[in-house]
Amino acid sequence: YTSLLYDVRPDGVATITLNRPEVFNAFNDPLSYELQDALKQVARDATVRAVVLTGAGRAFCSGQDLKATQGQEKRSFYDSLHKRYNPIIRAMRSLPKPIIGRLNGVAAGAGCSLALACDVLIASEAASLIEIFINIGLVPDSGSSYFLPRAVGSLKAFELATLGSKVPADEALRLGLVNQVVPAEQLDDVTYALAARYASAPTKSIGLIKQMLNKAGTATLDEMLDYEAHCQQIAGESEDYQEGVTAFREKRKPVFKGV
Ligand code: T3D
Secondary structure, eight states: OOSEEEEEOTTSEEEEEEOOGGGTTOBOHHHHHHHHHHHHHHHHOTTOOEEEEEESTTOSBOSBOTTTTTTOTTSOHHHHIIIIIHHHHHHHHHOSSOEEEEEOSEEETHHHHHHHTSSEEEEETTOEEEOGGGGGTOOOOTTHHHHHHHHHOHHHHHHHHHHOOEEEHHHHHHHTSOSEEEOGGGHHHHHHHHHHHHHTSOHHHHHHHHHHHHHHTTOOHHHHHHHHHHHHHHHHTSHHHHHHHHHHHTTSOOOOOOO
16 A cells, blocks of 8 residues: 555454545545555455554544645546545445544544544544534535534534534543543553454454444334344354353353454
């Protein structure tokens, strides 16, 4: 890769780092397609059981690279979203493994959407989220219009999306936009402790839980009751379920393999 770093640790934690720090990890074409590819890699690689997504340098991601599109203001935004951004968000939400956003700095525009598409967000005190689209006359994209009202409610979502104001980490925590805020120097310890915990958890169940919560956003109670039964049948057939129950009976800690 030229625009991102990809690493898999022996404990099953993969890290994808957007690596264009000079433009606050803005998305140009190569970064968009490389991130799509990296998400396919983590899906394919059975040894990967948790993913950390982060940015190099001071920012998480500043969204579309506004320098790369100079002189192309008449290009197709429709194509840009369908080809470059939407596949990323779909791949993140359908990945049956947890994605932990390591929010090291500002997440703006599509970068904010990328953060909100993670399953867990651990933020540095220096981080912030900005639905910045309106500041350049655009509208929220890459899933922001879906994730934002679900996270903060419709009144606050309207405010954030129409004013494009910066939400600092502490306010993001209060609003339910991030899970935890930690001092910058503790960001790695906290993020990777959680990632390691997920990488030794019953991964199959976590993937199913993710699918269930995705579906719960639009389903009825009846549909969810059926879907729970369907997912529980799959979880109940996993080796990790056998191990969990056996370990309980033998009064020992379970060793989950993620299958
Ligand atoms: O295809 C499509 O266009 C459709 C998709 C749209 C999705 C979108 O994401 S639209 C939103 C695009 N993003 C933005 O509007 C954000 C632009 N950036 C900013 O407003 C600010 O940079 C930040 C609020 C993110 C951070 O501000 P600050 O003051 O902390 O940093 P800075 O000095 O502005 O930025 C640092 C450097 O990164 C700077 O470079 P320089 O001048 O030191 O050489 C800046 O130009 C560069 N940078 C930051 N964001 C972008 C960028 N360069 C290109 N594109 C960026 N998005």
